[in-house]
Amino acid sequence: MVRRAVALLAALLAAGCAGSADTAAGGPADDGTGGTGPITLAIGRDTTAYLAPLLDRWNRAHPNEPVTLLELPEAADEQRAQMVANLQARSDVYDVLGLDVVWTAEFADAGWIVPLDRSRFPLDRMLKGVADTAIYRDRLWAAPYVSNAGLLYYRSDILKKEHLKPPKTWAELRDQARRLTEKYHIGGYAGQFLPYEGLTVNFAEAVRSAGGSILSPDARSVTLDLGTARTALGFLVGGVKEGWIPREALTYKEEESRLAFQEGRLLFARNWPHAYGPATDSALAGKFAVTRLPGLDGPGSSALGGLNLAISAYSRHQKTALDFIRYFTGPEIQRLVLTEGSFPPVRAELYDDPELIRRFPYLPVLKESILSARPRPVTPDYNQVSLVISSTASAALGLDTPVDEAVADLKQGLGEVIHPGG
Template sequence: MRWKRAAGRALLVCSLLFAGHAGAQAGEPAGGADGRGPITLVTGGDLTGYLRGILDGWNGRHPGEKVTLVELPDAADEVRAQMISELRSGSDRFDVLNIDVAWTSEFAAHGWITPVDAGRLPLDRFLPPVVDTATFRGSLYAVPYVTNAGLLYYRKDVLDREGKQPPRTWAELRRLAKTVAPRHGLDGYAGQLLPYEGLTANVVEAVQSAGGTVLADEGARVTVDSPAARRGLSFLLDGVREGWIPRRALTFKEEESRRAFQDGRLLFLRNWPYAYALADGKSSRVAGKFGAVPLPGPDGQGSSVLGGSNLAINAHSRHRRTAADLISYLTSEPVQRRVLSEGSLPPVWASLYEDPALVRRFPYLPTLQRSVLTARPRLKSPRYDQVSLAVQAVMHDALTHGRSTDATVARLTRELRAIAGRG
């Protein structure tokens, strides 16, 4: 997903920066038993333009602990596969890894990344929910660097003409999508419902917004067979069945859904904050005509999944002290400010969401802060990839063929239990 790729690149570059900052003096040796020396930061392909300059500046000032940037392909599954291939082999090629928040439990469970000293980090300055994405079985195994949460974009001009406010509940969303949207030649609501990681995010958001869960106990227990989870799944299943979620949304990823909204074809869109600036750009048909609010739920504000990425240290790194110093630098307030102001990526420092200058430049920040504070991590499991693939397959089949909620829950429970029960 786009936010993953952008966040990954940002994390990678920043990690490189810090490697030189905190440990090495210009005259120190390149490596050795002290855990310091040149390091490598690995991430997805760098789609942002600001990181390279940050790294060049850092490496110029700290020649003894330079950071080398390794960019993997853009696709998240390819990034994960190549990282895992190196880690499984015991390679020390990568020192700092920019990983999707959902991979932390898996990488920690396999011993591929090493615990982080929480005492040296300003975790109390971070938005509280983001820290949970970096923990596994009570220990901190990574450090939050970029966060993310879903928002509900809406056509303000259309709702204003109708004398309506943006929806706060699913019932209001459904009613407006079914009645107001057709009067203006629009589809009602869309998220990302193609069978890929975005569908997992949409499904988990619906379930947790209704007060349910899919998994518990670090993925060891399947909990999707509950009244709350059924209510969440029904929100999506009924929406497609009733038509206020158009069937074309079953082919949408982030970009397809963004373009549909930006081209003036949707009344409501669930997407990440990156879409705000693009929808307000010169080429957008809805520039100046839309707004964004937190995702709705059954009885009020819903709950987004937490996106973003974390920085982790390879358990086989020979220069862990430099790697740790790099992470401390990347999560400092000045760098976090640049992550937002230059990279347009949501930072983890809470104070930046209330900075007047930043709010003027990024007007969605207060809304995003509210969304992050009520968000929760995606499914935490040592077998996250298998779990996510199962959720995608079952839900896309159900949405495509109009399966009942009961049938969908039964199949999800069966397939997830098979995964959770593997040794």
């Protein structure tokens, strides 16, 4: 039974907790100022296509402290697994870690990264809420590098032909997807529905866009309302049953959903902003646009995403690592993050730059989406929370578990993680 499986999974994962942020503060270099020399940047390959020339700039200016790029798998879950295995072994192979914003608490609590001096980073120049993703127990553990919020990509050419505006509500999305899927022989809607962190994000966005929450802000209690959860999950499951969410979408991560939309196989797609640049360089150029995610009664709420740069507690060259992070989160590189990588920078002023808005007309929508996004729970147990959510939601989307049973299983499973043994 799914409920027993989720509970067992949560119990087994909860047994893996270790370390504390207080212990981490007394690690090899409290402020990341010890040692200079060559360093490595470990980061997921889904974010690396534009990095080589940017890293070359650093290497030309620092021939005795070059940085080497170590590409980790595309999927966030696999990135985390490789980092954790390295850090648990106390390996010094990784110096700078590209951390998903939801990993801050876990890595700090385990003593795997070192705290940073807030005064050395312009946190007040960043978009509201972004800096908070790098703070745990009132200490800064990483430097925000890239922000993120989900957007709804849509075929503007088709909607224009049909005299339709982009959907703001789930009902509008469903109606347009159902009607136009058949008429244009195109898939209606897809997000990231493979059972991994991406599905957790999609489900969390649905719950929040229906007016609910999953955990309390301090992540100490389960706040999931069964009725709201049924509405959120039922919307997605209904799409699969009715056919406007293609069954193939249940295998999609970010890259698969990006390609499906870019290749003209989808009318609507939920994805991160990095999918925008490649689409403008494809046959879809001029035929698509982006807007905020729809919600139950109006515009929805995205999960706040992004990437923060942290220093491994086992790095032998922490001073170089710190200098590199300060350089790589500076204004020059932040601009290139957007212009060369199509990733959302963390510096607020770039979103109001007229020249950038002319080049990237989606910037105002993106800024609004980031400012209205809500962070995922800040907890050292986030990985367990995510696994429980994604496995349960996947069972419902695959039509193996009824929605009512799935949300009940989810609430029980989350309780096992948040209150292990309680």
